[in-house]
Amino acid sequence: MNFKNNYLDIYKNMLRIRLVEEEIAKRYSEQNMRCPVHLSIGQEAIASGVMNHLNKEDKIYSTHRCHAHYLAKGGNLNKMISELHGKASGCCGGRGGSMHLFDEEAGIMSSLPIVGSVIPLAVGNALTIKLKKERLVSAVFFGDGAIEEGVYHESANFAKIQSLPVLFICENNLFSVYTPLNERQPSADLTRHAKSHDIKYLRCDGNDISKVNEFAFEAIEYIRKNNQPFFIQFDTYRHREHCGPNFDDELDYRKKNEVSFWFENDPIINEKNRLINDKILTENENKKLIDTYLNEIDEAFKFADQDSFPDPATAESFVYEF
Amino acid sequence: MNSSRNLTLSDALCEATHQAMKENKNVFVIGEGVTDPKAIFGTTKDLVNNFGVDRVIEAPLAENGLTGFCIGSAMSGMKPLLIHQRVEFALLSVEQIFNNAAKTHYVSAGKHSVPLVIRMIIGRGWGQGPAHSQSLEPIFSYVPGLRVIMPSLANDAKDMLYSALKEKIPTMFIEHRWCHYVTGDVKKSASKINLDGPKVIKKGKDITVVAFSYMIYEALLASEILEKFDISSEIIDLRILKPLNLKPILESVSKTRTLICCDTGFREYGISAEISASITENLFDSLKKPVSRIGLPNRPTPSSRALAANYYPTAENIIMEAKKILNFTDDILINMINYLKEKKPNIRADVPNPLFKGPF
């Protein structure tokens, strides 16, 4: 496969995610989305850059913070918004909520809310790929907190010893809820957790979309050629509270200069400015893009609003019947 | 022709695995020790020679990870058989079992399934001690979405393992180590059977005894003694603890109006407690006496055989419970116990009862 420098497409993808997330935040207080939400605002470049080099058939796995991954991989927007509303057309039929998004048609296999829990599932999918001789990649997204869980290390070791086509993507947003990385780990260099398992790795600024795009390409090419795991650390920052629609920097758990550094390093604003500078995009075209996406998002919320709730009589189905 | 041979239960399990792997190339076996010289008490013997290291995977020590790998591979089209030499090792993986194996089918509204079988083995005797001998089936039976199977008879074990590997329900297949030694007539070819619940393995009319796994053998011995004194007991092998199919038990208890339940694990909060509650809810007015529960006392398993004396319930305990329910005389009880002692003189508590070798 060739390197794809389709930066306008990637930008559009990021922008759409941002607008979906902001709309969720805006409407959250209406209390129609009655489930926890972990917004991806600030971290969109990673999802969009990595997905740029994955095919529809490639598999991805995600966490509680799964909206960006779901949308970037091509997950159905209506099914996502309906799921957040607990409605029948939701991807889980209202059984999962925002932390369980999946869309098998887009290769989005599973998102799970228990930290670290999804990592071995992606490795298991890579085992299937190996045993069935499919030429696919299984990619798993997780945070700097998840890498502290034993199951990450069990998964990395197994992926290496079994030569499995897995991409481990660690999004280091420097926090597990309110607890900073430096209170949890002796170093912010998380690639040491790849090194110790003899897995190839890269690390870069996850808000720099060109870097993300290049590194993702290099990693995915390596996996496809060698049938070996690969690990990337992307450093990034979440803009809003850990869980919920609001900003929470009044709580003072993040240093003011750190917050302003990362907010000024916004992947979407930076990329927009670059595209305009390079005459790939105009302000006017950008406005049109925003309008198109806002329309689409509004339709999705209307769809969810009009969608019916699942029939209570079906609450018992799918425990044992197949 | 499906002729039978006299085999141990562990050989029967090995044959079931062979057959399942031969018939379906998506079945693979994974676990710590599956290719080692002891081959999980002989139950994975020769598998690696026949099917290769890709399908018989010697695993690193990573129980939670392994369970997750199996779930991910099951969701994407494989049929894994994961094996733990002791139930306790699976405790490191209850996160994956409870949150992912049990719930994926439900949460995905039926779009994903996890056709995974996990075999785990309960140890007993010869100083196994507190962390290598626990019967933890109640904790797995607690969670909706899992199936829990505990075999007692060799051919049935073969058919149940083979059938579980053909189905999609995530299945906890819990084996008592002492059942591995028991022999029975085992058919050459395993059959796909319905895994739909308890079976009456001995007909009777005076008292119903529900047991499973190793306790089936204590129940059969107790039944033989009771029979010598004209008391006829009906023995139900529970086989599938979850989902619990009460129907055969209700039918039997409606007839005998009595019930003794035997656990291999702790008496408190055990499988018997669940059955007792359900039977009481359904047949309160028919019961002659309260349901009686037999299980381990409320303390860990000591290693020393001196401390382990009287720890494990036996046929004698079943006979004593029968006396409480049926009110036969003290003389009869003494005669029964003497008869039992004659039958199995001086058995050590820390080795399998030699009477239970079969064929059953």
Ligand SMILES: Cc1ncc(C[n+]2csc(CCOP(=O)(O)OP(=O)(O)O)c2C)c(N)n1
């Ligand atoms: C096993 C487990 N422990 C704790 C939690 C509570 N929890 C939910 S998200 C989270 C933070 C995880 O941090 P990280 O993996 O870095 O992801 P982020 O939220 O930063 O995207 C915690 C502790 C959980 N869901 N699961």
